[in-house]
Amino acid sequence: MNNTNKVSIITASYNNINTINDTFSSVLSQSYNNIELIIVDGQSKDGTLELIKKRENEFKSKLSSFHLLTEKDEGIADAWNKGLKLVTGDIIFFLNSDDWISQKTVEKAVSFLNINKQELVYGICNRVDQNKNKLGSFQKKYIKNREFWNFGFSFTTCFCTKKTYDNVGGFNTDYKIAIDSDFLLRCIKNKVEFKKGNQEVYMRMGGVSTKYRLEAHKEYKQALINNGYSKLLVNITYFFFKFT
Structure with a gap:
C-alpha cells in the first residue's frame, strides 16, 4: 500500500474516559502507516x-x-476548527471520541482520493449500542438533490482532501447539531466530488444528534435555507420525507 499521503485524524474529546480507548486503539491498529x-x-x-x-x-x-491541544472550546464546531489549524496532512478525517474504525479503514479511504482535487469519500456507518452490539449499517448512494431530506451517508465516515477544506472552509459555530450538514451543503455549492467508498466506521448511538432528533431536523432545515435552498421546497420535502 502506498503510504505517501499523510492522513490527519482529528478527535475532539471531553470527558470520554469510557469510550476513547476504543478510538485510540483503532487508530493505532491501522494497516496504513502515515497517520x-x-x-x-x-x-x-x-x-x-x-x-x-x-x-x-x-x-x-x-x-x-x-x-494534543488542551483548552476550553465553544462546542464541537469550535474544537474541530482548532484541529483543522493543526493539520499537516493531505487528507482529513474526523473520528469521534466514542467511535472507532476498522483496521483497513484509512487504507481503503485513501485509495479513492486524489489529493490535488476537491474530493470526499463517504463510507459505511455501522451503528452500535453502548455495549458495542451492532444495530445495523447505513450507507446509501448520494444523488443530486438528495440533500433535501438527507445525504444518504454519515459524515462520521467521510475522508476529505485538505484541498476541500482549503476551499470550502471549516465549520460554522452558529450550529450546535447540523454542523456537518452545513459543511456538506457548502461542499455541494463548491462542487466537491462525493465518492462512495467502502471504509467502515463504528458509531455509538446516543450522541447529540440522536438525543435531540427534533432539534437536529430543525437545524438541518435551517442549514438548507441558509445555503440557498428554496424555503418552500425545503418545507414540502420535510413534510413528505422522514430522516433516517
Missing part, C-alpha cells in the same frame, strides 16, 4: 486527559505525528 493524530481536548475532568497523556509515547512512536 497524524490530532486530539483537541476541552479540559476533561474525568481522567480522559490523563489517559491521553499516558498513551502519548505510544502515539509518538507508532504514528507519523501527534498533537
